[in-house]
Amino acid sequence: MSNYKGGWFRRIFSFNKSKDKCLDRKEEQKQAELKHELAEKAIINKRLWKKNYKPQRQIVLWGWDENNNPSFLVLYGVHEFNCSHMEGVNILEKEVKYTSYAIWKGKEGHLPSFPAVKIVDRYDYVSRRWVGPRMYYKKGLKYLWSWRPNEEYLVKSYYELPAEQHISFDFFKSWEQSDYVREIRSKNISFQGFRQLIALVRL
Known part of the structure; x- marks a missing residue:
């Protein structure tokens, strides 16, 4: 039992x-x-955009130029958005496509400072065509109905990437620095005057 x-x-x-x-x-x-x-839900809240312009995003990388000076390379992309059912509120796309870059070269072993610049895509009323995108130092820009740049302040180290070398990243994903470098290198992009990449920060 x-x-x-x-x-x-x-x-x-x-x-x-x-x-x-x-x-x-x-x-x-x-x-x-x-x-x-x-x-x-947290990601959706982060994607809400209440302004009427598309934000510009940047990925800052550093490395060395062709003369072994420490330098910055900055990738630029426009963050597109879609309209929502809420008035005055848009929904940012998950990915940002980076289509251009600028190089800021250091000297004597020191990294450069970041100048105040702006990428301008404007309509030229004289030639009656869209001009740009071009990058200018802000001190050479005036706004009167549209941007009026002084060509003496054109940033000559700003370049557009060929369409086949445009690169996209999920803006709301946490990327490791090595991930950025690996993805960029996979595109076999030849950056003018830049020798080696090390990711730094995303803005």
């Missing part, structure tokens, strides 16, 4: 233990789904 009772209790205990494990798995799955849902 004692063996029978012992076996019965073991079966009950085993059943309850299995039931608890099943409940634990369901609770873990529920918590994981909730965590995923909250993460998705």
Whole structure:
């Protein structure tokens, strides 16, 4: 009889233990789904854009120029958005396509400072065509209905990438520095006057 009772209790205990494990798995799955849902909502909130212009994004990299001076290379891209059902609110695209870059060269072993610049894509009323994009130092820009740049302040180390070398990154994903470098190198882009890349920061 004692063996029978012992076996019965073991079966009950085993059943309850299995039931608890099943409940634990369901609770873990529920918590994981909730965590995923909250993460998705957080990303959606980050993608809300309440301004009427497209933000410009940058990826700053550093390395060395052809003369072994420490230098910065900055990739530029326009962050596109879609209209939403909410008035005055747009939804930013997940990815940003980077289509141009500028190189800022250091001297005597020192990295350069970042000058105040602006990329201008403007309509030339004289030639009646769109001009740009071009980069200018801000001190050489005036705005009167449209941007009026002084060509003496044109940034000559600004370049557009060929269409086949445009590169996109998920703006809302956490990228490691090595990931940026690996993706950029996979495009086999030849940056003029720049020898080696090390990722620094995304803006």
